[in-house]
Amino acid sequence: MGTRQPLDLFAFACMFGFCLIMxxxxxxxxxxxDHIAPVFQIALRYGIAATLLLLLIRTKRSQVKLAPENRFPALWIGILFTLEFLFLGEALRYTNASHATVFLYTSPIFAAIGLHIKIPNERMSRLQWFGIILAFAGMAVAFMGGGDNSLNAAILWGDFLALLAGAAWGATTVVVRATGLSALPAKQTLLYQLLVAFVVLGLWSLWSGQTEIDPVPEVWASLAFHGVVVAFLAFLLWFWLLTRYKASQLGILSFMTPLFGVLLGSWWLDEKIEPNFIVGAGGIIIGILLVSGHGWLSQQAGRFASFRS
Known part of the structure; x- marks a missing residue:
């Protein structure tokens, strides 16, 4: 595999669009x-995306068979992926979209802790541990609230579910990195996740009575957006970018996502952004930046030191 190139204007434009979509x-x-339950909509979008991805794989005559040693890890990432979006879908019933986005993107924190435990060469530096502490302090501040106690309790429960979604996402990363799944094509790994999520979330929606659909135009537009744009095209764009550009630099740009989430929630849904949440979210994002971007930050610090000398 060739050497990854540094980011250029095209990559930045792609990442800007990707983060805005996510x-x-x-x-x-x-x-x-109000027209379709979030969990059921997520189930349907993964059914759409899995169908499109399977057609793409078949068109390119790619293999989807698993070696025996990868079958259990593949099941695990399917379960974790499903839990991530089950928690997220349920979280959106109680909390704001901006809150859910920020807490979902705490996943690098949980991934870094898991990789530190599982993989010897993934040990964290002091700067990364400081980022972990800062992120958890930010979470504590973001969880604080005031005003209506019953409303706060619902939002707090939704925030906690979104945090669990981030933890499940981080655990998925650990399983992929620590097993033979890391050597598989990204489209193949994604297909297993989509299929398991479609089946399990569909059954959950049926069991919990969340399968009703009010067939207004907004619902069909949302399903098309989620099934085709988010779960299919955006994921493929991300994996394609990873084959051409440096993952560390792409990871730095991905921090635009929670920022966009807060701004879009405030603008589109008129969500109130509490001062404590702004402060806490800032701590979370900076902490994640220190954890995930420590390599790039160390490189930039080295260049600055060399320039001064």
Whole structure:
């Protein structure tokens, strides 16, 4: 595999669009929640995306068979992926889309802790541990609230579910990195996740009585956006970018997503952004930046030191 190139203007434009799409998914789910339950909509979008991805794989005559040693890890990432979006879908019933986006994107924190435990060469530096502490302090501040106690209790429960979604996402990363799944094509790994999520979330929606659909135009537009744009095209764009550009630099730009999520929630859904949430979200994002971007930050610090000397 060739050497990854540094970011250019095209990559930045792609990442800007990717982060905007990923940030808007929670907002769109919340916007049509009165017409279709978020969990059921997520199940349907993964059914659409899995069908499209399977057609793409078949068109390119790619293999989807698993070696015996990868079958259990593949099941695990399917379960974790499903839990991530089950928690997210339920979170959106109680909390704001902006809150859900920020807490969902705490996943690098949980991934870094898991990789530190599982993989020897993924040990964290002091700067990363400081980022962990800062992010958890930000979470504590973001969880604080005031005003209506019953409303705060519902939002707090939704925030906690969104945090669990972030933890499940981080655990998925650990399983992929620590097993033979890391050597598989990204489209193949994604297909297993989509299929398991479609089946399990569909059954959950049926069991919990969340399968009713009010067939207004906004619902069909949302399903098309989530199934085709978010879960299919955006994921493929991300994996394509990873094959051409440096993952560390792409990761730095991905921090635009929670920022966009907060802004879109405030603008589109008129969500109130509490001062404590702004402060807490700032701590979370900076902490994640220190954890995930420590390599790039160290490189920039080295260049600055060399320039001064």
């Amino acid at each position: 940030a808007s998914q929670q907002v769109v789910l919340k916007a049509v929640a």
